[in-house]
Amino acid sequence: MGDSKRKHRVIFHVDMNSFYASVEMAFDPSLKGKAIAVAGNPKERKGIIVTCSYEARKYGVKTTMPIWEAKKLCPQLLILPPNFDRYRAASIGLFTILRQYTHLVEPVSIDEGYMDVSDYEGSETPIELAQSIQTRLIEQLDLPCSIGIAPNKFLAKMASDMKKPNGITILRKRELSQTLWPLPVVEMHGIGKKTAEKLNKINIFTIEELANADDLLLKVKIGINGLKMKNRANGIDERLVDPESILDFKSIGNSMTLPRDVANQQELLQHLAKLSEKVANRMKNKKMVSSNIAIQIRYKDWVNVTRTRKIANPIRTKKEIFQMARVLFIENWSGDSIRLLGVTAHDLIDESEAFEQLDLFSYAKHAKTEPLVKIVQEIQKKYGSSSLTKGISIKSESGDQHDTSFNKDFLFNPSPPSKGNEF
DNA sequence: TCTGGGGTCCTAGGACCC
DNA sequence: TCTGGGGTCCTAGGACCC
Numbered sequence: 001m002g003d004s005k006r007k008h009r010v011i012f013h014v015d016m017n018s019f020y021a022s023v024e025m026a027f028d029p030s031l032k033g034k035a036i037a038v039a040g041n042p043k044e045r046k047g048i049i050v051t052c053s054y055e056a057r058k059y060g061v062k063t064t065m066p067i068w069e070a071k072k073l074c075p076q077l078l079i080l081p082p083n084f085d086r087y088r089a090a091s092i093g094l095f096t097i098l099r100q101y102t103h104l105v106e107p108v109s110i111d112e113g114y115m116d117v118s119d120y121e122g123s124e125t126p127i128e129l130a131q132s133i134q135t136r137l138i139e140q141l142d143l144p145c146s147i148g149i150a151p152n153k154f155l156a157k158m159a160s161d162m163k164k165p166n167g168i169t170i171l172r173k174r175e176l177s178q179t180l181w182p183l184p185v186v187e188m189h190g191i192g193k194k195t196a197e198k199l200n201k202i203n204i205f206t207i208e209e210l211a212n213a214d215d216l217l218l219k220v221k222i223g224i225n226g227l228k229m230k231n232r233a234n235g236i237d238e239r240l241v242d243p244e245s246i247l248d249f250k251s252i253g254n255s256m257t258l259p260r261d262v263a264n265q266q267e268l269l270q271h272l273a274k275l276s277e278k279v280a281n282r283m284k285n286k287k288m289v290s291s292n293i294a295i296q297i298r299y300k301d302w303v304n305v306t307r308t309r310k311i312a313n314p315i316r317t318k319k320e321i322f323q324m325a326r327v328l329f330i331e332n333w334s335g336d337s338i339r340l341l342g343v344t345a346h347d348l349i350d351e352s353e354a355f356e357q358l359d360l361f362s363y364a365k366h367a368k369t370e371p372l373v374k375i376v377q378e379i380q381k382k383y384g385s386s387s388l389t390k391g392i393s394i395k396s397e398s399g400d401q402h403d404t405s406f407n408k409d410f411l412f413n414p415s416p417p418s419k420g421n422e423f
Numbered sequence: 424t425c426t427g428g429g430g431t432c433c434t435a436g437g438a439c440c441c
Numbered sequence: 442t443c444t445g446g447g448g449t450c451c452t453a454g455g456a457c458c459c
Contacts, residue, residue, distance in 0.1 A: 019459090042424085045425095045427090047425095048427055064427080066424070069425085108458090109429090109430085110459080111459075190457075190458085192456060193457095194455085194457085250431065251429095251431085252430095253429070253430080306452095310450090340428095342428090
């Protein structure tokens with residue numbers, strides 16, 4: 001909070017323009033100026049436009065449009081298969097350059113990120129700084145971007161959207177009523193089609209009307225998000241630029257549209273095993289373990305089903321993940337033909353933390369026979385009290401009611417538990 | 424000739440506990 | 442013989458974003 005009380009923050013939102021298409025053009029400059037699109041293989045039923053160049057957009061080609069439809073709008077459209085490794089490499093280059101200006105860089109996806117340049121030491125004005133970034137991204141990576149400059153993340157994000165490609169836009173709070181307010185609510189980052197429809201039903205069409213809407217009405221009709229959006233519409237957004245946020249993963253998942261609809265159990269289980277392996281490999285790279293596995297089934301009629309299950313002890317291997325995915329699949333598959341399968345690991349924690357918890361778990365087995373104080377002392381000796389600051393709770397395997405939760409207060413204030421105390 | 428794949432966050436109901 | 446009120450955890454689904 002302290003930081004956000006500062007009077008003026010200067011936040012940049014850097015947004016690469018049609019990133020995948022631009023990377024392809026940087027890689028093969030002969031593509032420049034042409035209508036191109038990156039898209040999957042239609043034979044594998046992945047034939048949708050992932051990104052397209054501005055030349056293609058002129059014809060009405062859009063992201064997620066099927067290739068055949070895009071070709072109808074723009075017959076000369078050049079379709080390229082995706083090269084994700086290439087895009088990842090370009091992304092690393094991009095953020096490396098941004099970090100040369102400030103360490104306060106928060107990547108939000110492969111091709112966009114926030115920078116907090118409030119404390120930038122150089123002599124340039126914010127707009128000169130943005131120009132310098134833009135120029136360097138062109139010179140060193142041959143990649144165009146738009147940059148939004150504003151006092152907070154939300155406004156910076158909205159600003160970067162206002163001039164594309166190659167734009168630099170400053171959004172000042174005092175100008176909101178001219179720049180932001182006339183736009184329809186659906187233009188707001190965070191408001192999609194559904195929320196816009198709900199807002200329209202209560203006669204809120206523009207961002208200005210949202211900014212002036214009644215709190216109670218918003219709360220009832222939209223929920224807590226409605227109030228958040230009202231604040232944003234008024235230019236209020238206290239979120240800090242957090243360079244670490246990219247590091248804490250919440251889930252890792254892989255899914256796949258099958259080349260054709262499948263109802264054969266063996267075949268489906270093979271796909272599920274492959275997906276489990278991909279997830280396990282990615283978890284291994286990130287040194288993460290999971291205690292919650294989910295599967296997704298999309299039937300041929302596009303009905304989606306997700307099923308998840310918590311696990312007492314975190315897992316990480318392909319075998320363990322597949323076992324759980326298999327159980328969920330067998331329990332829930334209707335037998336109908338399936339279009340897509342997915343496996344996702346949720347509730348991820350760091351490997352090292354998981355071992356800690358496992359060890360505590362094994363200690364808990366003794367909880368019934370050994371005095372608690374002694375156990376706690378052993379834990380402290382082994383891990384140091386700092387590892388116990390999280391109020392870790394322990395349950396014995398027997399699940400007895402009176403068994404215990406350790407909390408921080410007890411650990412730092414270890415008066416011996418007397419008989420019959422409240423653990 | 425339909426509609427990818429990677430995520431995050433929120434909601435809402437039911438189980439369960441005190 | 443008609444009925445509490447918190448709270449947390451788990452699960453399923455939906456909205457949104459790139």
